[in-house]
Amino acid sequence: MDIFSFLIDGFALAIQPANLVYAAIGVLIGTSVGVLPGIGPALTVALLLPVTFKLDPGGSIIMFAGIYYGGMYGGSTTAILLNTPGESASVVTALEGNKMARAGRGGPALATAAIGSFVAALIATAGLAILAPFLVKIAVKFGPWDYFGLMLIAFVTVSATFGSSPLRGLTSLAFGLWLGLMGLDQLTGQARLTFGVPELLDGVEVTTLAVGLFAIGEAFFVASRHLFKPEKPIPVKGSIWMTREDWKRSWKPWFRGTVIGFPIGALPAGGAEIPTFLSYTIERKLSRKPEEFGRGAIEGVAGPEAANNASAAGTLVPLLTLGLPTSATAAVMLAGFQQYNIQPGPLLFTQHADLVWGLVASLFIANVMLLVLNLPLVGMWVKLLKIPLPWLYAGILVFASMGTIAANPSVTELLLLTGFGVVGFVMRRYDYPIAPAVVGLILGPLADSALRRSLQMSLGDPMILLQHPSSAIMIGIALVALVAPFVFRGLAKFRQDED
């Protein structure tokens, strides 16, 4: 019962009028900065963190929670409306979300993202409050072999983001994997594929690739079309609200996304990307209208958005219990704690229980606030699409470059961004899917080091991957997922032959 009395105290703190105002301001500025193209939630939080320093710890954390959720929501908004995700976790959202927006259904896409995020965050935050101490015990048992198993599953599911042509998808994935090899090898400290450029020793930044391929590439592509056939701003068709059908198709993906996102987010090296890919694949497999995928299926927005938010709550598990920041946002949050001389770790729950539960309660409040403020604003965001295209895309170029320079002021980074923009343009021109390249850059290095760490610990014996039941099961799942489609197709053919 202790947990609940602490939680009630936390709420008592969070619903004081002044704190509610902080939460509202946080959500509002978080959304407005996060909505700038090329600027994801982590960057939003980093930009706005200093604003919270002037408040007392309670108010600061509450405002922080608001900025965080606001930034996250703002990021999905641009991914959906403009096809310019500001971070890797909303790459999947852009896949279906932007197709919906182009079909004039931007309103329902934004609404399902907002409500899905709300549902997921609500459940996951409750999970955090109840399960954190227990989950972390399992999470640290997750060895490199288990991570490798998880990566295999993720690799198999990537094919869902390939679009229509597997060959083009694999080419795009290979490009991402190649980029992932660049830089200092984590295990041996040797430089790979750096061509003598010291800035490349740290490898290619995922955000730079995602923003370059999506935002810059999109701007180039639109500009190249514009000369011949000026695109008209997209009119909003039908209601900007979700229809009964939309609700029916959304609620299950919300819950499934949450169930996938929270535990993977709680892993010390889980992250938000893998759950969004997994959720996308599952929704595509389970959907009763799989033919809509690739053309704007609402499930493909609802599931990944829920998974993204649930995993964000999941990352708080290792942060609060181990002091281990597993995402960029969590790292910034850690800086926020340290500002008040609070060191997250095993003693945090006993030493600063009031602050922890205050944070959990403010996450709840920030969520509600986000929904209250942003649902009425959906209509306004959709109007973004009415801005004349030259202005809109010029703005995207400016903000995307600014975001990149703000994160790392270096000429090399800017050149990379431009280079990726050109690559993104060429890929669009010749109809190569973009998401697999980003996926390759994220998963490649993770799988590489997980496999090599396992082999190093087993003195080179590959059986270590099968000796641990957990990794054996995951490798089995990956294998089944890989082979099953072929077997089923074979069986179907076999039956047809019999007829």
Next chain:
Amino acid sequence: MRKIFRLGLLATIVGGTLGSGTLQASSQDLELTIMAPAGAGGGWDSASRSMQDAMMASGNAKSVQVVNVPGAGGTVGLAQFVGSADGNPNQLLVAGITLVGASISNQSPVDLTQVTPIARLTGDPLVIVVPKDSPIRSIDDLLATIKKDVATTIWVGGSAGGADHILAALVTKAAGADPSKINYVAYSGGGESLAAMLGGQATAGVSGYGEWEGQIKSGDLRALAISYPEPIEGIEARPLKAQGLDIELVNWRGIFAAPGVEGDDLDKLKSAVEKTVKSAEWKAILKARGWTDYYAPSDEFKAFIGSETERVKTILTSIGLAN
């Protein structure tokens, strides 16, 4: 982790501009820029910003700015510093032992012997730990385990070739085993390697004491020894030296001026830093941050850089990361 540092950097740029609005009236008229060759949030960045605060608050400089140039263990920043600040008496650099190692293993054309040492500032101990239910109870047990089979003794710690790796190699050598056979699994930082320690996937782990202090105090990890030469107040684990091993390795940080700064310019910088380090403001920062004072003046520091470079090179060569 890279992304994390860069974002942190951004946070501090913004924070720094908001915070540095107050200029102190002072006898000194120095207007300095300190380069931290790393992203925000790490050791070099916090040392730079602490130096900034202390110099201005103690009136030893009129204004101090901090710039971050992250990348490749600090060698990107160092190369830029050597190239652009040459002879400029208003530019300073904060760096430490990791940069010594990174210059060697990245085969960087520049290293710390090319800049002008002003003072060594802080030195933090590393700690050697085992999981709480490990049969290894003392450093002697660990040495015996290593001697029995060096390859199955799995170490975890920070990046390859960094201070953690070097300490693991020194201990392996002291156990009488071949350091080139060491089984060191590198993680990107103290956080990820911590999860591997708590999960019982490794025999022993190395990290900065501060990073694992929480788990050591809560009993989830057993600290066998620290790498500092003398006992430190508030740390229960004893130095390796006090336990019969002739090993000391301190994660030190120091401050440097540009190449070619000499004469009056150099003396001015030396005296400003010396006065700052002796000020109450600096002492308060050390206490708040949990840093250990490891001050050494310019000449002593210069000799120290020479000997550290040689020592680190020997160790990195013995584990096959340099040639």
